[in-house]
Amino acid sequence: MRIRIVDAFTERPFAGNPAGVLLLDTDSFPEDRWLQRVAAEVGLPETAFAHPLPGHAEADWALRWFTPATEVNMCGHATLATAHVLNATGLTRGIVRFATRSGILRSTGADDGTITLDFPTAPLRAIAPPDEIAAAIGTDVLSVHETGPDVGEPLVEVADEKTVRQLTPNLAAVAALPWRGGVIVTARADNPAADYDFVSRCFFPGIGIDEDPVTGGAHTALAPFWSARLGGTTLTGLQVSARSGLVRTELRGDRTLLHGTAVTVIDGELLTTP
Secondary structure (H helix, E strand, O other): EEEEEEEEEOOOOOOEEEEEEOOOOOOOOOOOHHHHHHHHOOOOOEEEEHHHHHOOOOOOOEEEEEEEOOOOOOOOHHHHHHHHHHHHHOOOOOOEEEEEEOEEEEEEEEEOOOOOEEOOOOOOOOOOOHHHHHHHOOOOOEEEEEHHHOOOOOOOEOOOHHHHHOOOOOHHHOOOOOOOOOOEEEEEOOOOOOOOOOEEEEEEHHHHHHEOOOOOOOOOHHHHHHHHHOOOEEEEEEOOOOOEEEEEEEEEOOOEEEOEEEEEEEEEEEEOOO
């Protein structure tokens, strides 16, 4: 069984967010325990599993995502990685429709290698900043928004870009937060002339990811949050993890478009079967 490692939301290897991608030639998924064990063995933030849906009226492929510890409802970078593999191998062209836990998600590949994901916009709800969030991330908090079931983690605004870059959160305290044990931290870009509008970092120790390098799904919450503050519907986010990556966002009401590229860095064989 062929397995690929793809760096997503980057144009160069060893940057962006790595994902495992397994394209299955069956018409259903293997048992969950096997999928989870493969994801744990791969050991990346997410591993995507997909199988074709011939004759399906609404989708072309079924798609699921697993961290090393659990299955998740939405994953942007592993969807981008899967679309990249489908396009690179010639299995698909143009629009690909994925049936997922988050409904039907679409990807569109361009001739220059850019892939656009069409995801649901996260429903933001402002809440009073709980004291435990500031204690967990180690800095004062300006605002907190819940992000709905697909994203899951709270969106936390802090003072500035420098604060985001210098965060050293207490991961045990983050894992104990009363959501999914994670947090999205963001601030406006310090330099108005930069090629990005806002920055973020994502810490998800509760689902087995201490820091996610570049989180596509989080940008379905970041896009409406910053659009309301900065104006305009087209913005670019820089996730300032060690690997780093840009996510270009386009807000379209209840849908958010995420634009990015990907690079396959490993193409090998999984020597086990379900």
